[in-house]
Amino acid sequence: MNRDRIVVGYDIGGTKIGVGLADSNGKLLGKARIENKDTRPEEILPLMAETARKLAAEANLPFGAISMFGVSAPGPADIPNGILTAPPNNKHWRNVPVKQYLIDALKLPGVFENDANCGALAEWYFGAGRNCDDFIYLTMSTGIGGGIVAGGHLIRGRGYYAGEVGHTVIELNGRQCNCGLKGCYEAYAGGRAIAQHVQALLKDRPDHPIVAFAGGKLDDVDMSAIEKAVRAGDPLALEIWDEMSLRNAQGMGILINTFNPAKLILGTLAWAVGALYLDPIRKYLPQFAWPQTLAQCELVPSELRRDIGYYAGCAAALYELKERGEL
Ligand SMILES: [Zn+2]
Incomplete structure (x- = not known):
């Protein structure tokens, strides 16, 4: 070089x-x-x-x-x-x-x-992809964006839309996504979509612990408030978290079997939350990817954070x- x-x-x-x-x-x-x-x-x-x-x-x-x-x-x-x-x-x-x-x-x-x-x-x-020619980076923030490096090349696609991983439909006639489609991966596992979903669930329950973790304001319920409620053992937060983890495994499983990457490098939520975020995804992944491809793929948080x-x-x-x- x-x-x-x-x-x-x-x-x-x-x-x-x-x-x-x-x-x-x-x-x-x-x-x-x-x-x-x-x-x-x-x-x-x-x-x-x-x-x-x-x-x-x-x-x-x-x-x-x-x-x-x-x-x-x-x-x-x-x-x-x-x-x-x-x-x-x-x-x-x-x-x-x-x-x-x-x-x-x-x-x-x-x-x-x-x-x-x-x-x-x-x-x-x-960062975490050094010396690795097959990996996928996922933003895991308010939305789910992806950048795919395969065989040492960035995959851009015909019109630069490649890597729009968050808008892979994973549920037929599922939850409405901001992009116009229904049932997108991001609609189930993106930070903004989850917060909106929880806000809708709790609109008549201003005294719910998740709202308390958001400073008592329903509009301020975000992933951080939900994470705190999960750590405190709140049943609804645990249920939401479990669904998010399952959907993450579903979305990531598609990528693991499609691209056979050596790594999935995960952004914001993965490094901010840590094991509580990553471990349940690892638990569910065997339902969505082959043992061979899964064994070859490491799930790691972003190093650059x-x-x-x-x-x-x-x-x-x-x-x-x-x-x-x-x-
Ligand atoms: Zn979408």
Whole structure:
């Protein structure tokens, strides 16, 4: 591997933009964050470019040492053209040509990739997926996004939709999903869907322990409140958790038998909750995957955890360099 490759990466989130500077040996050389709450692109884009120059200067590197930039973008987005079409949580960003702006401002080539794919690439170059050419990264957060690395390649699909694991229908005529389909895996195991389901169940029971763990506010019931209620032994919370675990095993079993990965690397809930999250999934997996494929697949939490954003765009840039034969 060429030791001299240095890349800059951006992770565009709902409330912040993570900026990272990294090298091709898996080392993060610098990081910064830009607040991005209710901002306008015309104020933030110049700041993004400026922050890259600042990180290079702080690392005592000439800006010319950087080979490429990468952008990790939330959906929906026009991936090949690098345009953020309508990111959630910010009404000012509509059809913003982020990639072209940065190409012009940084005078660097760049790549634009969806955030779940970037998460997979980040774990590949910097985290739990190092030296592993067959693995799947699952975000396991408010929703369930996936990035699939198979045979040493990121699977993007014909129209960049590959890896939308959370919208695999696992129940015929099942629960309504935000995407329009019914019975999606995410509708049973995504953090937002579970919270909404519990809120609906408890709408006439404001004194329920789960609501108490959410500070007494039904609208604030989230995965954290449900987790606390599970640890306290609340029967309804235990039932919800068990269903979530079974559905996770169902969704993951499909992936394990389809791709025969060496690892499933799991994001947010897996590392935040730990064994209470992972163990019940492991218990149910033999119902959904063959013993052979299951024996070859390790279930592990993300190593990069909440810092993954600093690595996400960098990893996309490193992968692009590799694809171009420049790494
Ligand atoms: Zn769906």
